[in-house]
Amino acid sequence: MSRTINVLFLAAEADPFIKVGGLGDVSGVLPRELRALSNEELKLDVRLVLPYHPAVKAENLRPVEIFSIPRGDSEVAVEAFETTLNGMPVYFIGGEPIRANGSVYSLDATKDADKYAFFSLAAMELPKHINWQPDVVHANDWHTALSLYVNLTKRWESGSKHVAGVLTLHNLPFMGADVSAILESYGIKLAQTDLPEWARVLPLPLGLWASDAIVAVSPGYAGEVLTEEFGCGLQEFLGVRKETLSGVLNGIDTVSFDPATDKSISINFNLPTLKRRAENKELLQEKLGLTRNPNIPLLAVISRMDVQKGVDLAFTALKNMKRIDFQAVILGTGDPKLEESARELQTLFPDKIKAELRFDAALARQIYAGADMILMPSRYEPCGLAQMIAMRYGCVPIVRAVGGLKDTVIPKETGFVFEKAHHMSLVSAIKAAMKVLPDKEKWEALQRNGMAKDFSWEASAREYLKLYLSLVK
Numbered sequence: 001m002s003r004t005i006n007v008l009f010l011a012a013e014a015d016p017f018i019k020v021g022g023l024g025d026v027s028g029v030l031p032r033e034l035r036a037l038s039n040e041e042l043k044l045d046v047r048l049v050l051p052y053h054p055a056v057k058a059e060n061l062r063p064v065e066i067f068s069i070p071r072g073d074s075e076v077a078v079e080a081f082e083t084t085l086n087g088m089p090v091y092f093i094g095g096e097p098i099r100a101n102g103s104v105y106s107l108d109a110t111k112d113a114d115k116y117a118f119f120s121l122a123a124m125e126l127p128k129h130i131n132w133q134p135d136v137v138h139a140n141d142w143h144t145a146l147s148l149y150v151n152l153t154k155r156w157e158s159g160s161k162h163v164a165g166v167l168t169l170h171n172l173p174f175m176g177a178d179v180s181a182i183l184e185s186y187g188i189k190l191a192q193t194d195l196p197e198w199a200r201v202l203p204l205p206l207g208l209w210a211s212d213a214i215v216a217v218s219p220g221y222a223g224e225v226l227t228e229e230f231g232c233g234l235q236e237f238l239g240v241r242k243e244t245l246s247g248v249l250n251g252i253d254t255v256s257f258d259p260a261t262d263k264s265i266s267i268n269f270n271l272p273t274l275k276r277r278a279e280n281k282e283l284l285q286e287k288l289g290l291t292r293n294p295n296i297p298l299l300a301v302i303s304r305m306d307v308q309k310g311v312d313l314a315f316t317a318l319k320n321m322k323r324i325d326f327q328a329v330i331l332g333t334g335d336p337k338l339e340e341s342a343r344e345l346q347t348l349f350p351d352k353i354k355a356e357l358r359f360d361a362a363l364a365r366q367i368y369a370g371a372d373m374i375l376m377p378s379r380y381e382p383c384g385l386a387q388m389i390a391m392r393y394g395c396v397p398i399v400r401a402v403g404g405l406k407d408t409v410i411p412k413e414t415g416f417v418f419e420k421a422h423h424m425s426l427v428s429a430i431k432a433a434m435k436v437l438p439d440k441e442k443w444e445a446l447q448r449n450g451m452a453k454d455f456s457w458e459a460s461a462r463e464y465l466k467l468y469l470s471l472v473k
């Protein structure tokens with residue numbers, strides 16, 4: 001007999017509709033990978049719900065229905081739209097609180113709280129209007145965590161059927177702003193929780209409290225959030241919930257990120273034709289205006305310009321390598337101060353360092369396909385996707401031993417790993433890598449080991465499926 005599990009998957013962003021960071025990569029692929037696990041006995045009907053941000057790019061949107069949710073003495077209109085992505089239903093929730101605050105994430109925490117509270121509450125009303133009931137609500141990060149809170153508290157109030165709540169943690173430090181007044185305006189009471197007092201009014205902790213299962217995006221991060229160093233004050237609370245906490249490593253889109261077929265790179269290659277990769281390096285050097293020379297080590301930073309990512313450590317490390325022959329390319333946008341430091345670095349070393357401070361997906365791929373090493377000195381890293389993409393393209397990662405980086409990069413086998421969040425530790429690791437680089441055989445072994453690793457989503461999706469099954473029995 002066949003059975004179906006319905007999953008309502010909520011996220012602030014999802015590729016290809018709207019993408020700011022790693023969350024967008026994950027939400028763009030995981031729901032579809034889950035659906036692809038369906039077979040004759042079990043159908044996984046996963047449906048994605050996103051805010052209708054003004055910047056969303058979606059074709060063939062059909063209006064579902066206009067409904068409203070009560071707020072204060074009146075109500076707010078919810079405009080729901082529907083489309084499909086490779087057969088998966090995708091819904092967009094629009095409305096004044098989402099329009100009012102254009103960008104996906106703003107610097108104004110209160111505005112964001114307003115927008116995402118509205119989104120989370122409205123999304124939970126959607127199933128009624130599409131005649132479809134979820135067995136699992138799967139939220140991601142603080143933006144959608146309140147959906148789990150209302151899922152639980154409304155059930156308590158109305159005695160409705162149990163709908164399991166899953167919360168994936170991509171980034172614990174971002175918990176959202178005080179939503180007590182917002183919740184009150186929607187007629188939702190703050191529950192008595194065993195959260196620390198300061199956390200009782202914040203979306204992420206409220207979602208964690210209400211969820212049946214918490215998933216960190218790597219096993220390493222699942223362990224780290226229980227410690228004082230990475231737990232952001234919630235380590236004790238999470239410790240009590242330890243039984244419901246697990247880690248599932250993210251995958252990457254191995255069809256899109258494939259050096260054998262990637263249309264953004266000049267010379268396609270795979271394991272048997274790895275030798276051809278060298279041409280990409282020279283083309284990249286030329287494109288960046290660097291000296292064309294296969295023997296100069298070419299380092300890369302492809303990242304959001306953010307202290308989390310330790311890009312400041314990377315910049316200081318490069319600055320300290322005056323006497324070393326190397327080239328480096330920095331690609332990404334973010335914190336204006338860090339962008340400024342990148343520009344300064346380029347001014348200081350005009351023949352060595354190029355700062356490309358923009359979002360450029362094609363250039364990113366050319367760098368993965370041509371640079372020798374990628375630097376990821378993250379202060380914390382729940383999972384990290386760039387190291388996995390880099391390995392698939394034969395670009396050797398130099399990473400700090402944290403979270404998902406530690407879980408995915410094997411020292412001396414697929415990359416270089418260092419412990420301390422200090423630029424000198426990174427310099428030592430870079431020097432160690434540069435020592436191996438001229439030894440073609442050894443270096444190629446590192447590249448081949450990384451390229452042979454399976455970072456596809458299927459294994460991760462199976463873990464999520466196991467979790468769903470344990471929650472809906």
Ligand code: GLC
Nearest residue numbers: 022023170217381382383384
């Ligand atoms: C966040 C984390 C990153 C993770 C991504 C996707 O951006 O900082 O480590 O890879 O989410 O889960």
